[in-house]
Amino acid sequence: MTPLILQRPALLLVVLIVVLPLVAWLGTSVLHRYFPLAEEARENYKIVQGATLTLLALLIGFTLSMAVSRYDQRKNLEEEEANAIGTAYLRAELLGGEAAARTQALLARYLQARIRFYVVHDAAGLDEINRNTAELQTQLWATVRDAAKAQPNPVMALVVAGMNDVINSQGYTQAAWTNRIPVAAWTLMILIAVFSNLMQGYGAHGQVGRRVLLLVLPITVTLSLTLIADIDSPRGGLIRVAPLNLMSLAQSMPANP
Known part of the structure; x- marks a missing residue:
C-alpha cells in the first residue's frame, strides 16, 4: 500500500522543504565541526x-519518466x-425492443459512474462508485447474455463482444490507477537526496558563496520530487486525468437517464 505522504504531494512538499535544508545545515554546522574536511582531501x-x-539526478529523471508514462497510460x-x-451503446440497438432500451439506459448510468470515478477524491465515495460500477456491469452482462442465449447468431456475438470490451476497459483502467512508482524506489531516491544535501552542506562550510546552495539544492530537489509525486498520484495531486472523452460521450448521447 502506498504511504499517505506519497498520496498527498502537498504533504511531501512540506516535509521535504523542512527536512532537506535542515540536513544541509547539519552538514555545514555539525558534521564539519566533528569531522573537519582537510584541504588535501577536498579534491x-x-x-x-x-x-x-x-546519481540523484539520474534517479529523479528515471522516476519522472516512470511517472509520466503512467500518467499517459491513464489518459489513453x-x-x-x-x-x-460508445461502441456498446450503438451496438445495443441490435438487441431490439425492450432489451435495447434497457441496455442503453444501463450504459448511460454506467457512463455517469465512470465519470464520477475520475473526479472523486475521498475513499468512501470511491468505494461506493466501485460497488455501483460492479452492479451495473452485472446487469449489463446479464442483459446481453440473455439476448445472446435467446438468439445465438453473429449479430448477438457482436453485441456481446462490445459489452465485453466495456467491462475489460474498466479493469484495465482500475489496474492503471493502482500502478504507482514502487515505495522502494521512493525510499532509495529520498535517502540519496538526504545524503546529497548532507554532503553539499559539509563541503560548503566556510565558503560564503557556496552556502547559497544550502537553500538552492534542497529546494530544487524538493520541487522535483513533489512534481513526480503529483504526476504519480491520480487523485491527491494537482495534475490529474480529466474524463474529457467520457463527458463528451455523455453529452452526445440522445438520452441520458
Missing part, C-alpha cells in the same frame, strides 16, 4: 560529491474506455 571529496549528485485508457462504451 577527493568533490569527486564523491559529484558522483552522488549525478480513459479514451479507450469512452470508445468502448
